[in-house]
Amino acid sequence: MAFLQISGLRKRYGSLEILKGIDLDLEQGGFLVLVGPSGCGKSTLLNTIAGLESITEGDIRVDDHSIADLHPSKRDIAMVFQSYALYPNMTVAGNIAFGMEMRGVPAEERKAAIEKVAKVLQIGHLLDRKPSQLSGGQRQRVAMGRALVRDPKLFLFDEPLSNLDAKLRVDMRIEIKRLHQSTGKTIVYVTHDQIEAMTLATKIAVMKDGVVQQFGTPAEIYNNPANMFVADFMGSPAMNLLSGTIERGSNGLLVSLDRAAGAAIKLPVATDKQALEAHAGRQVVFGIRPEALTDPEGADRNARTLAENDCLIEVVEPAGSDTFAVTKLGGKEVVARLRADARISAGQHARLAFNLDKAVFFDPQTQARIA
Structure with a gap:
């Protein structure tokens, strides 16, 4: 009791x-x-x-x-x-x-x-x-x-x-x-x-x-x-919350995130696919913590689903034990948490790894968790 x-x-x-x-x-x-x-x-x-x-x-x-x-x-x-x-x-x-x-x-x-x-x-x-x-x-x-x-x-x-x-x-x-x-x-x-x-x-x-x-x-x-x-x-820096669209791909569900320049980034859905199936073709809010978005060398080797994409880095913030990099996806600024010695520069494209095991999805209307 x-x-x-x-x-x-x-x-x-x-x-x-x-x-x-x-x-x-x-x-x-x-x-x-x-x-x-x-x-x-x-x-x-x-x-x-x-x-x-x-x-x-x-x-x-x-x-x-x-x-x-x-x-x-x-x-x-x-x-x-x-x-x-x-x-x-x-x-x-x-x-x-x-x-x-x-x-x-x-x-x-x-x-x-x-x-x-x-x-x-x-x-x-x-x-x-x-x-x-x-x-x-x-x-x-x-x-x-x-x-x-x-x-x-x-x-x-x-x-x-x-x-x-x-x-x-x-x-x-x-x-x-x-x-x-x-x-x-x-x-x-x-x-x-x-x-x-x-x-x-x-x-x-x-x-x-x-x-x-x-x-x-x-x-x-x-x-x-x-x-x-x-x-x-909860979280410092806060979770990245991005507007995306659930799509059906040849190998399953994908979340599509628009970029300011170039084609949209399409990431495989690794979480509760059944819950997201009903949202296919609809907008969702894609959530990913900064530590789940990092340089490929610093990515979690135990992750089941990792996806890499080139992103334009707008700002770099060295923070001692980490380096924070800001890019833009889904119409919003996105913070990535990289290793302290990650070689990255503002104004250049850099390869970032998305740990999709850690991704979450929300309904943009109710703001409640979907998956």
Whole structure:
């Protein structure tokens, strides 16, 4: 049985519906990331779990007990906020101990708990400092320590890294992952950053306009997007989504992609051919990730269906471990991910390999996945 269950959850403000029937479940010790663009409802959903927002319909259960009508203080949930919310006049130790002090925990127990948490988060040397003397990453560790020391059933994180610079975000992401692995706690985490979602989660819920577009493991979300929104939102660079036409060839189905100059590129269909048979002669959206479009030498040798074509390279972007090349197909710019030492130049034609095992197809009207 799931440890956290959210069933038919709706949240309305008057006639405005923010959450539109959310159904999610998470195993004990799992790490659920709610991800989506600003205004999609992810923070509202987190606040309903915390009890900071009431719900209009549905239920929220933790460890098979409904918490939907419980006061926040009775839910045994700890929350880490985006703004840290530390008391500036207290030391680090005082901030961590404050909640325990309010609950009447004896001084010796508080001291032992502070030392234990400080060791886990590597902030023992900061206990006597005030928040103003700490960096952003150190403040976030203190905020995490204040939550950890309570030993709750469930941790909630509301965009905890959004105020940090790029390098510090990476460092803190590793710390949060390490914290989850060492404590085994159940976590629900909100972010608009799909890299955070992919690297931290055991389960991801991709949200848009108050609706869960897809719920699954990071691999399921990335490799098998349910619709064009998920395909475009998850991945950096994003999946290439190109207008194409399904045609019948002598050896089976093909997808035809127009080029700015020259004949259209025709690629064999390697995925669910039966589902695409009904779309023969019709337009589809062809999706392929940048890493599945590469130089022939860098192509996946385990791929069952590889097709090579010459493409005019418009832009080359060296990125250290990779080189990104931009070409144009199906009337849109297409990003290919090549080896760092790939010999390629802007303004010239280059041979690119399409790994069609990784291709996906969408209906251009409904934007739902076809195959």
